[in-house]
Amino acid sequence: MNRLIQAIDRFGRSILWYVEEMGRISLFFISALSWLVRSPLKVRLVFKQMEFVGVKSIFVVVLTGTFTGMVMSLQGYYGFRLFSAESLVGSTVALGMTRELGPVLTALMVTARAGSAMAAELGTMKVTEQIDALYVMAANPIRHLIVPRVVASIAMVPALTIVSDFMGIMGGYFVGVKLLKINEGIFLKNIYKLVGLDDIYNGLIKAACFGLILSLVGCYKGFTTYGGAEGVGRATTEAVVIASISILISDYFLTALMF
């Protein structure tokens, strides 16, 4: 009996914890938002974060985008060949990249690269009480640390997604037309025909949402780090895991909402 009560207790606690966590992240988001509105942006800091989140992720994103497009082309070819519709490979790759894989893969790569770094950086500052020092110096840490990161992420993830989309389609084109000898004209024609502007723009809207999610989670996890070096490690891991899962889950709802 006692054990049963304990189990229920534990279950309730964890539910409560999740709810609290949701609330805390939301509050965090609101305060970041309010600081974004309340005071002018620290342009210099934003650019620095943009360079870190965006420019330095280009290589990774180009690689993942290109190879994703290539492998989609290859797999699509084997599937479509069964009913002689190889000409649809190009549009499948293009649609897949612009709608889903471009935004999601880019967001995941940026999470792994920059989101984790945000959590680790802010976590270290937190455990070494630098953030408290900022408060003492009357410099609001949310304004100086969080807002530039969130703004930079929201701006840069869509930009990276554009690159990823393009490279993915290029990779698909290379495999489909150059290696598998699908007719080039039909390949491109079907891309132009079946891919619409909506597909690209909705993908970019998604990417912006993912940028918000990953930066928010990264910063929040860093900002709430406790427990020394071990805590920093834990915060980093949690940031990546939670951000990745949130991105994938929200992807479904965003897709359902938009398309």
Add this chain to the structure above:
Amino acid sequence: MRSISTEAKVGLFILIALIILGYMSFQVGEYGFGLKKGYIVTAVFDNVTGLERDAAVQIAGVEVGKVEKISLVDGKALVELRILPNVQVEKDATISIKTHGILGDKYVDIVPGETKGSYIAERGQFQNVEKQADIDKLLVELGNIAEDIRVVTGALRKVVGGDAGESNLSAIITNVKELTANLNSVVKANDRKFTVLVDNLTSASKQMEQTFASLSEITGKVNQGEGTLGQLVTNKGVFEKLDNTLASIQTITEKINTGEGTLGQLVTNKGVFEKMDNTLASIQTITDKINAGQGTIGKLVNDEETVTNLNSSLKSIDKSMVGINRFVSKADQFRTFLGYRGEYFFEKSDGKSYIDVTIQPKEDKFYILGLVSDPRGRRKTYDRITDGVTVRTEEWDRNGLLFNAQIGKRFNDLLLRGGLLESTGGFGVDFFAMRDNLKLTFEAFDFDLDRDPHMKVFGEYQILKHLYLTAGWDDFLNRDNDSLFAGFAIRFEDEDLKYLLTSAPIPK
């Protein structure tokens, strides 16, 4: 040099991303931006199932516009089409909805009209709308047809059905059967006659044709008054002469009738007539004899043996044709392969070469002839008796080539072969795998009571059409002679050799 500033890096990246986005948008939006070009025409359809907005509008398979809007007007579908400005559609053009592609996309097809010069204007409407084949309607029609057929078959059943109908039918069939049998026998019995008849008819008709041709020539000439007859017909004087001539002929025949003159006697005299009768009788006898098979001609015509001889000679010709056929098809089956195989022995740092000809008369039968140049040569043992002690010496005879001569048969993936292997008795087993790309071979030869036989295992893998890689373990039973080896083989089918072999005389 000062390093590039953060702003420059970010700015450059954003710029590149925007350029790519712009490029992609323009490519994809090729139709999007130019969407509002062109003019609108409308058409009213009974049913536009499956047709969607932005579906293609085609003339002769060329896309000339898109479906702009589909709306319901008076229970019918009003389809608005946006046609490219440089395309004009005749007023009597026909419009219809069709399906294309594996996805079954619907599109609007326009067949241009006949009257050039009068075109559908902006917001004009198509008059000729082709009805779409409505599957449901079609099914109803089919049902009606089936009902009709059922009525017909019912009536038929009434006529034919029942015992009376059945017996009638069977009687009819019996009659027909008898009739055809009779007909058959008649035709068979008179086969030769019919042939002759037809031949005669053919030649007769040919002659007739010639006759008619000359006749028409003659009458033509006659008409023109050419020649005697022509003059006869056309000239009055001649006609009179003819009249006279005929009159004299009449006199002559009268004289003959009365028995005057030689001819008259010939005709009126009974003796002459009897002689003629006798002559005809003897001719009759001769032909009777021929018919009865008497004399040489008779025999030739009537003897059964002649027919038999003829028959048998035809049969032998037939037989020889079969033989020729078999030979030709053998040549087709016959395949010969030339092969070279080189092996390099790691533990001896030495090579070994094989050249062989594989003759494959049937799919599963092989003759393998080959030469092996083994730098080790052959192992020879000598027993020398010196001072009552037998000393056995082994030598490797490095000279001379070794021979392969084997016969093989293949069972599915297994090829068993035996015969001479490297000039000694032996056998080999080949196992084929991966659609014959991989061959695993075991060979055993050089059997001797005093020592282990030479055994060899190796695999051969086809990497190119004619090129094989090979590796294995040679003579693994003899510790002092064993060696791993690797090498390659070239094998190809030789058509020339095949014809050489099959066209050479083969004793049976």
